Structure formats: structure tokens, C-alpha cells
Amino acid sequence: MHRRSFFLVLLAVLFCGRPEVTPEANYTIIAECTLPGYAKKVVPVDTLAYVADGQGGLQIVDISVPESLHVIGEYQPDRDVGGVAVRDTFAYVAIGSSTSGGLLILNIADPTHPVFVGQDISVYAFDVAAPEDDTMYVYIAASYWFQVEDVHTFPQYPSFARRFAVPGDTRHAFMVDSMAYLACEQMGLQVVDLSQPDSTALVGWADTPSNARNVFVSGSYAYVADGRAGLIVIDVSDGTAPFVKGQYDTPGYANGVHVSGTLAYVADGDGGIQVIDVIDPGDPELYGSIATSYANGICVRNDTIFVADRDMGLLLIVEEE
DSSP states (O other): OOHHHHHHHHHHHHHHOSOOOOOOEEEEEEEEEOOSSOOOEEEEETTEEEEEOBTTOEEEEEOSSGGGOEEEEEEOOSSOEEEEEEETTEEEEEEOOSSSOEEEEEEOSSTTSOEEEEEEOSSOOSEEEOOTTOSSEEEEEEEEEEEEEEOSSOTTSOEEEEEEEEEEEEOEEEEETTEEEEEOBTTOEEEEETTSOGGGOEEEEEOOSSOBOEEEEETTEEEEEOBTTOEEEEEOSSTTSOEEEEEEOOSSOBOEEEEETTEEEEEOBTTOEEEEEOSSTTSOEEEEEEOOSOEEEEEEETTEEEEEETTTEEEEEEEOO
């Protein structure tokens, strides 16, 4: 550095002060419920949390009193449970198995005793989405298929209404009206417009640096949990031409993401929970973090973060005041 430049910098520091650094937010685990399997996904509904617990099946946890979380019901399908969605009095369970896998429908009117309703064993299901305003269908991330499943006409015999071959290994589907945003592992984000005929429904694609595992759409952006690459922000304002807007490289393996307000909460494997400020989607910044064993799934409701942790089970986390 030239002498003149050095003195200019020194004067700026002396008279203007050092750049202000915003301290990171602190988070605390307020409750923990050990589960028998490897927890992969959590869906809180009212006073209950439904956990896709891998080889532990579906676990239903009473969360009404955070200080005393406890399992009140379970269903063991003898196959690995990777995902769950809840709508009305039904739980839709994704089972990843080449034999007796697929979609499982349970009646949870009495959550202490889930009752088998029906099953479609035709697919290897990683996850399932059940939008509240769509009582006819659920949407299955089924490896190299994205499947629209009719669960209304004959619930005891669910079957596909539409099915799309997609590139990459479809891990998760996020629905917004007629648009499906698919996290397709090595092939990044795929966009399917279900208002289009089957032949033209796959309308857009954006590659990601690593393996797209999970996606959450908020406003004009899709937030992708992209494995080793961390959080990828994709502009989907034009579904036919999505493009990467920003990235935050998290320390672990990004498995899940949930966006609330201007914060993206990332289940980051052995990196625990990483909370990213995305008020500027093109330049995400770390807001805060907390260590867990191995975070797989995440959901945020009000001020509580629900985490499906492979080894610790179900965690409830809040930001310290």
C-alpha cells in the first residue's frame, strides 16, 4: 500500500470509526424428544408434531407443553419413512422402498391410534406434499418421477392421476397453486406447470452447484437446500426461465429449508441449524446458528423452530431475546 493511501485509511478509522459488525442472533434448544429412528422431516399441526422417523416409522409427538414432549401415537410400516404431510384427518406418508413402498394413507382422527386407509406401492417415495386447499390430490417426490396422486376418489386405492418423468432424483416438491417446484438432486430445481398438458408441463430448470435436497418458495424466489453448496436462492418470477440469484455456503450439508419473513432456516446436517438473512436475495448473510447432532428437516411456526434431527429426534428451538 502506498504511504498516502495508508494514512488515508488510518484517518478514516480514527475519525469515522471501524465498520459496525452486527452480532449474530443466539438460539436455544428448549425441548427435545428422543425417537426410535432417524428423524427426517417434521410437520407441526396444532398441538401435535408428525415426524417422519426413518426406520422408526411415523411418530406423533404431543408438543402442547414444550417442557414435556412425549410420543402419543405411532405407525410402523416396516419400511423407511422419509416424508409426511397432514391434511384434515389424514396423514400421507412417503415410504422409500422398492418393495411395499410408495404412498401410505393413515386416518389420524384419533392420533393415538393411526388407522391404515390405503397404499400405492407403485413408486419409491422420498416425500409428499398435501396443500390444504387441494382435497383431491397429493404430490409425490418419487425419485425419477413426479407424481400427482388421486387420494379422494377411492382413498383406499390411491393411484396416480398424472405422472412426469423428470431428470435427476426428485427429493422434494413444493406446490404453489398449479406450479410445482422440484428439488431434483444433481439436476437442481425443476419447475412443472400443472395447468399445461403433460407434454409441455416441465417449463423451467435452474442448475445448482451441488445436490438439491429441499425447496421452499416465498414470493418470487425459491430457496434450495443444496447439500454441500448450502443455501441457493433462485429467482422464479418467470417460471420458464429461473436463474440463481444468490448463495450462502453453509458449513454442513443442507438437507432442509424453511423461509419465514426475511429469514431462511436451513437444516444443515452436522452444521446444525443455520439461519440466513435473505432480505437481499442476491447477497444472503448469516443471521445466527445453533449446533445440533445432524439436522435433516425443519419447519418454523410462529417463533418456534421445529427440527427433525437424525440422532437427537425432535427439537424445539427459539431465538434468545
